[in-house]
Amino acid sequence: xxxESTAARKPRRSAGGKAGTKRTTRNTAQDTDPELVQxxxxxxxxxxxxxxxQYVAGITPEELRGxxxxxxxxxxxxxxxxxxxxxxxxxxxASLLGQEAAQIGSGRATREDDYVFPTYREHGVxxxxxxxxxxxxxxxxxxxxxxxxxNSNNFQLYTIVIGSQTLHATGYAMGVAKDGADSAVIxxxxxxxxxxxxxxxxxTFSAVYNAPVVFFCQNNQWAISEPTEKQTRVPLYQxxxxxxxxxxxxDGNDVLACLAVTKWALERARSGxxxxxxxxxxxxxxxHTTSDDPTRYRHDxxxxxxxxxxxxxxxxRYLEAANHADEGFFAELExxxxxxxxxxxxxxxxxxxxxxxxxxxxxxADGHALVDEERxxxxxxxxxxxxxxxx
Amino acid sequence: MAEKMALAKAINxxxxxxxxxxxxxLIMGEDxxxxxxxxxxxxxLQKDFGESRVxxxxxxxxxxxxxxxxxxxxxYRPVVEIQFDGFVFPAYDQIVTQLAKMHARSLGKVKLPVVxxxxxxxxxxxxxxHSESPEALFAHVAGLKIVSPxxxxxxxxxxxxxxxxxxxxxxxxxxxxxxxxxxxxxxxIPGPLHKAQVTxxxxxxxxxxxxxxVKLCHEVAEAAAEEGKSLEVLDxxxxxxxxFDSIQxxxxxxxxxxxxxxxxVFFGSGAEIAARITERCFYHLEAPVLRVGxxxxxxxxxxxxxxxxxxxxxxxxxxxxxxxx
Numbered sequence: 001x002x003x004e005s006t007a008a009r010k011p012r013r014s015a016g017g018k019a020g021t022k023r024t025t026r027n028t029a030q031d032t033d034p035e036l037v038q039x040x041x042x043x044x045x046x047x048x049x050x051x052x053x054q055y056v057a058g059i060t061p062e063e064l065r066g067x068x069x070x071x072x073x074x075x076x077x078x079x080x081x082x083x084x085x086x087x088x089x090x091x092x093x094a095s096l097l098g099q100e101a102a103q104i105g106s107g108r109a110t111r112e113d114d115y116v117f118p119t120y121r122e123h124g125v126x127x128x129x130x131x132x133x134x135x136x137x138x139x140x141x142x143x144x145x146x147x148x149x150x151n152s153n154n155f156q157l158y159t160i161v162i163g164s165q166t167l168h169a170t171g172y173a174m175g176v177a178k179d180g181a182d183s184a185v186i187x188x189x190x191x192x193x194x195x196x197x198x199x200x201x202x203x204t205f206s207a208v209y210n211a212p213v214v215f216f217c218q219n220n221q222w223a224i225s226e227p228t229e230k231q232t233r234v235p236l237y238q239x240x241x242x243x244x245x246x247x248x249x250x251d252g253n254d255v256l257a258c259l260a261v262t263k264w265a266l267e268r269a270r271s272g273x274x275x276x277x278x279x280x281x282x283x284x285x286x287x288h289t290t291s292d293d294p295t296r297y298r299h300d301x302x303x304x305x306x307x308x309x310x311x312x313x314x315x316x317r318y319l320e321a322a323n324h325a326d327e328g329f330f331a332e333l334e335x336x337x338x339x340x341x342x343x344x345x346x347x348x349x350x351x352x353x354x355x356x357x358x359x360x361x362x363x364x365a366d367g368h369a370l371v372d373e374e375r376x377x378x379x380x381x382x383x384x385x386x387x388x389x390x391x
Numbered sequence: 392m393a394e395k396m397a398l399a400k401a402i403n404x405x406x407x408x409x410x411x412x413x414x415x416x417l418i419m420g421e422d423x424x425x426x427x428x429x430x431x432x433x434x435x436l437q438k439d440f441g442e443s444r445v446x447x448x449x450x451x452x453x454x455x456x457x458x459x460x461x462x463x464x465x466x467y468r469p470v471v472e473i474q475f476d477g478f479v480f481p482a483y484d485q486i487v488t489q490l491a492k493m494h495a496r497s498l499g500k501v502k503l504p505v506v507x508x509x510x511x512x513x514x515x516x517x518x519x520x521h522s523e524s525p526e527a528l529f530a531h532v533a534g535l536k537i538v539s540p541x542x543x544x545x546x547x548x549x550x551x552x553x554x555x556x557x558x559x560x561x562x563x564x565x566x567x568x569x570x571x572x573x574x575x576x577x578x579x580i581p582g583p584l585h586k587a588q589v590t591x592x593x594x595x596x597x598x599x600x601x602x603x604x605v606k607l608c609h610e611v612a613e614a615a616a617e618e619g620k621s622l623e624v625l626d627x628x629x630x631x632x633x634x635f636d637s638i639q640x641x642x643x644x645x646x647x648x649x650x651x652x653x654x655x656v657f658f659g660s661g662a663e664i665a666a667r668i669t670e671r672c673f674y675h676l677e678a679p680v681l682r683v684g685x686x687x688x689x690x691x692x693x694x695x696x697x698x699x700x701x702x703x704x705x706x707x708x709x710x711x712x713x714x715x716x
Contacts, residue, residue, distance in 0.1 A: 144498065145492075145495065145496040146496045146497050146498060149497070149500040150464075150497060150500060150501060151500065151501075156464075157493070157496055157497055157501075159489075161484065161488045161489070164457065164484070164485065164488065164489050166457075167453065167454055167456075167457025167458050167460070167461065167485065168457060168458075168460050168461040168464060168489070169461060170454075170457070170458050170461055171457060171458030171459060171460055171461020171462040171463075171464070171465070172461035172462070172464050172465045173461070174458060174461065174462060174465075175461065175462045175464075175465030175466065175467055176465065178443060178467075179465070197453060197481070198453055198454070198457060198484075198485070201449070201451040201453055201454035201457065202454065202457070202458075204449045204451060204454065205448070205449060205451070205454050205458050208449055361495075361498070361499070362494055362495045362497075362498055362499035363494075363495055363533050363534060364494070364534065364536070364558045365494055365499070365502045365556075365557035365558050366556055366557055366558050368533075368536070368558075368631070368632050369585070369632040369633075369634070369635070370631070370632050370633070371533070
């Protein structure tokens with residue numbers, strides 16, 4: 001991508017700008033796509049970008065290694081969770097394989113006082129927010145429906161119903177604006193969720209109230225078996241224009257570009273310029289969840305093409321070419337990865353089943369007569385077994 | 392200080408008091424601002440509290456409830472209006488899958504003090520989707536509390552209590568009683584939000600009801616009294632939780648129970664009451680618990696709603712059937 005092409009594109013991303021005519025019925029993006037913000041090519045070459053370079057201009061080699069470390073450890077965690085599911089330790093797992101750059105880049109763009117509303121695949125974003133990865137596994141093991149305090153890391157619980165959380169993020173952002181705070185909110189969702197009414201309504205509300213929210217759509221090409229073409233006839237980022245705020249498509253496998261574009265969008269939100277839609281163009285390398293069988297609906301060559309754009313590999317190539325990391329770094333990281341895998345494995349196996357009375361806990365904040373009655377009945381029923389055993 | 396006011400005005404005054412008392416209280420909904428709501432329940436509030444406290448929203452029910460959840464997560468206490476009963480369904484997903492469950496899902500870390508106001512029920516000659524009674528659909532969902540006042544005083548105080556509750560409350564307002572006036576004391580200490588009240592003492596049979604048909608039950612009791620029958624009227628006030636202790640106490644006294652509501656009888660709140668009271672009071676009952684309510688049919692066009700809604704004669708007929716056992 002050239003500097004000129006980026007500059008020429010700028011006005012078209014603003015509200016009411018001239019509509020792009022390049023693609024109105026397809027939703028594809030090539031690496032040479034002038035619409036796609038990219039700072040690192042799949043070969044690991046740094047390309048200049050007049051608009052977004054400034055958001056990563058001061059990045060140090062140490063920070064670059066940090067991004068690499070985040071992606072490697074997140075992938076290792078994800079792989080361990082997938083294995084644990086195969087071993088029967090988890091009931092289900094939603095893998096993020098292939099989406100590490102989108103999640104680490106955007107996650108590292110957030111500030112501590114920002115608030116994140118994830119879907120159920122944002123393990124990398126959770127990592128960036130400081131949520132202990134083992135906490136993410138409780139719901140997949142079936143010991144709880146959440147597992148962390150959303151306010152400890154400003155990272156909301158995973159949301160299973162598709163797109164619901166975009167409205168929560170918008171409402172939260174409306175509250176941030178009311179409070180006069182300068183933090184921002186980021187809502188994650190997928191290309192499938194873009195078809196949901198709640199996502200459309202969150203676009204409407206956020207635009208009408210100028211809410212400081214960034215909509216971060218990870219377009220991983222597949223909503224279980226439905227391709228993006230079954231969700232939209234225009235590129236997703238272009239939807240924003242109809243609501244009156246900017247949309248931008250970023251290479252979702254380029255951690256640097258994701259970091260830069262998300263920083264830009266969050267700063268817009270903080271400075272009172274309202275919502276932004278970021279479409280991170282990426283690919284779900286694995287299955288939708290461990291219950292899914294992608295061989296039924298997609299070809300191996302598609303996966304192979306995306307493997308060539310691997311987010312971790314491209315940053316490694318860049319780090320090596322720029323002499324930002326030596327063999328010692330990679331070896332140490334490998335050891336750290338294995339240690340993480342071991343820790344996760346042990347933590348999951350040690351996870352106790354919840355107390356049976358947890359069924360009745362926290363159904364209501366102020367209590368409810370029916371819950372009290374049924375808890376007492378349950379206790380009496382349990383006690384009846386104890387009596388028999390005690391005889 | 393006691394004052395006679397219409398039920399709609401009582402809610403208005405209650406909302407005003409809540410807005411004054413707590414800067415975190417917000418009013419949200421379609422037309423709630425300049426217009427004051429289609430029933431004028433929020434009349435004048437935006438003028439006095441501003442557009443950032445009394446918020447006119449886009450026409451999107453899921454959006455209203457979903458953003459209210461987000462605002463509650465940020466520490467606000469939103470009171471949202473769904474314009475009519477039949478329009479709540481676009482928001483049903485947010486209410487059932489999110490609003491009701493987030494407290495449990497967060498193991499108690501998150502509280503969602505959101506009040507969803509729904510003008511409900513028939514009897515005003517409206518077009519379709521403007522006269523329904525969907526309370527049972529919400530009562531079936533753990534995590535929600537469901538209340539419905541029948542008079543101005545309860546409307547005033549129950550709204551105060553609903554807003555102060557840390558749980559989400561679905562507040563069903565009996566729209567055909569909006570213009571009924573009643574004495575409201577803004578100082579009297581009210582009873583608990585979920586406690587039923589005996590509003591007429593009697594010895595022969597209990598009529599249990601809530602919302603718009605409580606007034607009807609009083610008319611039934613008057614008519615029955617002329618025939619020498621003594622009916623007790625129990626205003627349930629809360630559908631979830633249901634105050635079974637008060638129903639049981641009344642039934643142990645009168646030995647007969649007729650439940651009246653506008654919603655369809657099939658799988659309605661009357662069915663739950665009948666089942667539980669049969670369990671609790673089997674040896675006290677002289678007759679099966681009977682129910683009077685809507686039919687298993689779409690709410691009919693306005694010219695037929697008198698046939699559909701429980702009226703004086705249908706309730707008296709049920710009373711006679713119960714007493715005949």
